[in-house]
Amino acid sequence: MKPSLQHPLIKNNILSTVGHTPLISLSRLFPEVEVDLFGKFESLNPAGSIKDRTALQLISHAMETGELQQGDTVIESSSGNMAIGLAQACIFNHLKLIVVVDPNINLSTVKILKAYGARIEQVSEPAEEGGYLEARLQRVHALLEETENSFWPNQYKNPQNPIAHYQTMHEISMALHGQLDYLFVATSTCGTLMGCAEYIKEHALPTKLVAVDAVGSVIFGGEPKKRLLQGHGAGKPSQFLDKSVVHDVIKVDDKECVEGCRELLNREAMFCGGSSGGVVSACKKYLPSLPKGSRCALLLGDRGERYLDTIYNPEWVAKHITCQPS
Numbered sequence: 191m192k193p194s195l196q197h198p199l200i201k202n203n204i205l206s207t208v209g210h211t212p213l214i215s216l217s218r219l220f221p222e223v224e225v226d227l228f229g230k231f232e233s234l235n236p237a238g239s240i241k242d243r244t245a246l247q248l249i250s251h252a253m254e255t256g257e258l259q260q261g262d263t264v265i266e267s268s269s270g271n272m273a274i275g276l277a278q279a280c281i282f283n284h285l286k287l288i289v290v291v292d293p294n295i296n297l298s299t300v301k302i303l304k305a306y307g308a309r310i311e312q313v314s315e316p317a318e319e320g321g322y323l324e325a326r327l328q329r330v331h332a333l334l335e336e337t338e339n340s341f342w343p344n345q346y347k348n349p350q351n352p353i354a355h356y357q358t359m360h361e362i363s364m365a366l367h368g369q370l371d372y373l374f375v376a377t378s379t380c381g382t383l384m385g386c387a388e389y390i391k392e393h394a395l396p397t398k399l400v401a402v403d404a405v406g407s408v409i410f411g412g413e414p415k416k417r418l419l420q421g422h423g424a425g426k427p428s429q430f431l432d433k434s435v436v437h438d439v440i441k442v443d444d445k446e447c448v449e450g451c452r453e454l455l456n457r458e459a460m461f462c463g464g465s466s467g468g469v470v471s472a473c474k475k476y477l478p479s480l481p482k483g484s485r486c487a488l489l490l491g492d493r494g495e496r497y498l499d500t501i502y503n504p505e506w507v508a509k510h511i512t513c514q515p516s
């Protein structure tokens with residue numbers, strides 16, 4: 191019989207490597223300011239983003255409760271990281287996946303999803319009311335009806351979404367022995383934000399939450415406006431958000447996300463996506479108001495590779511960002 195191999199670097203399977211991402215000291219990012227900065231590097235999740243955690247929690251919970259079984263079909267509307275996180279959890283668990291997307295999906299995400307074996311259903315026209323989001327949801331409902339043994343994780347409403355991020359905050363808190371003054375979190379469903387908030391409350395931590403939202407997102411109010419970068423922001427209010435747990439909200443536009451990405455890459459050699467850039471820019475705006483010696487952590491949500499055609503493509507930036515009136 192083979193001796194069983196046990197070592198912290200040996201993992202049971204790929205899904206057991208989701209989470210436990212490193213917290214990296216960002217000492218070069220803003221050296222002129224006397225604060226302690228850390229980045230939670232979620233790119234190191236196996237499918238590349240913080241949404242690996244959410245997807246795994248939603249799928250594992252549904253399998254544990256019997257709502258979902260091997261061979262079933264998962265159907266979800268998402269055109270980004272959640273879809274990729276689901277694709278990973280589904281292929282591992284022998285589940286079929288249909289992702290409903292709209293024409294704004296980027297080509298590299300389509301290629302990644304296809305590689306994982308997901309079926310892609312693209313809506314071509316926005317709904318008369320509610321735009322592409324509504325059109326995608328209508329298609330999800332139609333597919334659920336016509337597909338036997340199908341399951342909709344519904345990341346916007348499923349309580350397992352924030353539950354996934356209780357663990358995210360646990361990891362940060364353990365690494366810093368509970369000593370964290372500010373946590374900067376990009377928001378979309380607000381699952382991350384609210385999961386961290388729950389942990390902070392239960393453990394009576396001193397951490398204040400700073401939510402980072404997109405200009406043109408409606409999460410914290412305001413009119414919806416066109417946004418070019420995926421990840422953070424939403425065109426409809428969050429079902430999870432409790433504004434009373436949020437210390438402050440900072441809105442960032444696409445240009446600030448691009449600038450933040452460049453700063454992270456040039457100063458820390460960290461190649462991250464748009465919401466990470468947004469969090470960096472939000473933190474930069476906020477730093478002057480912080481007491482000296484404050485300790486801050488930034489949730490850095492995904493990898494730069496997904497934005498090679500946009501944020502990291504100088505022609506795209508020149509066309510869509512630099513020339514855009516700010």
Ligand SMILES: Cc1ncc(COP(=O)(O)O)c(C=O)c1O
Pocket residue numbers: 239240241270271272376377378379380381382383420421422463465466491492
């Ligand atoms: C890279 C990235 N950062 C942040 C978020 C926001 O996370 P949440 O939906 O938990 O608010 C997302 C959501 O898709 C994301 O993809």
